[in-house]
Amino acid sequence: MAETDSTETVREAVGVFADADALQAAIDDLLTSGFDRAELSLLAGEDSVVEKLGHHYSRVTELEDEPEVATVCYVSPESLGGAEGALMGGLLYLGAVATTGAILISGGTLAAAAIGAVAVGGAGGLLGTWLARLVGDAHAEYLQEQLDHGGLLLWVRTWNAADEASAVRIMREHSGRDVHVHGLQPVP
Numbered sequence: 767m768a769e770t771d772s773t774e775t776v777r778e779a780v781g782v783f784a785d786a787d788a789l790q791a792a793i794d795d796l797l798t799s800g801f802d803r804a805e806l807s808l809l810a811g812e813d814s815v816v817e818k819l820g821h822h823y824s825r826v827t828e829l830e831d832e833p834e835v836a837t838v839c840y841v842s843p844e845s846l847g848g849a850e851g852a853l854m855g856g857l858l859y860l861g862a863v864a865t866t867g868a869i870l871i872s873g874g875t876l877a878a879a880a881i882g883a884v885a886v887g888g889a890g891g892l893l894g895t896w897l898a899r900l901v902g903d904a905h906a907e908y909l910q911e912q913l914d915h916g917g918l919l920l921w922v923r924t925w926n927a928a929d930e931a932s933a934v935r936i937m938r939e940h941s942g943r944d945v946h947v948h949g950l951q952p953v954p
Contacts, residue, residue: 775949777924778807779933780830781942782917786909789918792940793840796922799932803840805923810836812911825916833950837921917943 783789793806809815809826816822818836829835912918920942922933930947937945 777930777947777949779922779924779930779937779945779947781920781934781937781945782826782830783920783940783942784917785913786918788941789920792920792937792942795936795940796933799936801922801929801933806840807837807921807923808840809912809919810838812915823915826912826919827916827944829919830944830946831948 781792783792796806797803809829810818814836815829819832819834823829909918920937922929922937924930924933924947934945934947
């Protein structure tokens with residue numbers, strides 16, 4: 767997509783999705799159609815939205831065209847899975863390596879180092895699994911919180927009329943509701 771000068775009105779397509787699968791399908795289609803991940807925004811968590819706006823909201827549709835709403839960048843499911851895997855595997859690995867090194871440096875036997883690596887590595891793996899579950903649970907809670915308010919909001923930054931038409935078409939094809947394009951204040 768193209769660059770814009772700072773006096774142009776920022777335009778974006780916005781839509782509401784009834785479930786995470788439809789949202790993800792629309793995002794996948796947008797990405798394969800040439801939109802960049804940086805052009806996609808999702809509604810931030812409820813606490814962040816309320817803090818930024820200074821008031822509560824009952825339906826996400828109230829926020830579709832709100833220029834001051836708190837948003838977050840799109841993070842792919844693969845990236846979330848990678849983070850979970852890194853937490854599990856990283857703590858297992860670090861625990862095992864550190865324990866093995868400490869036992870061998872202190873004059874311990876290779877057998878003692880192996881036993882220590884298994885014990886501490888296993889504990890690190892359990893801790894990593896627990897932390898990974900927290901990441902997954904937090905993401906599920908984030909999605910459910912928005913669904914409880916009427917759906918999942920997606921904004922797509924557009925640069926021209928062709929981008930607008932493409933984003934609107936893709937979002938509608940994937941069951942997006944109230945899909946439309948709006949302009950925001952000029953970028954300072």
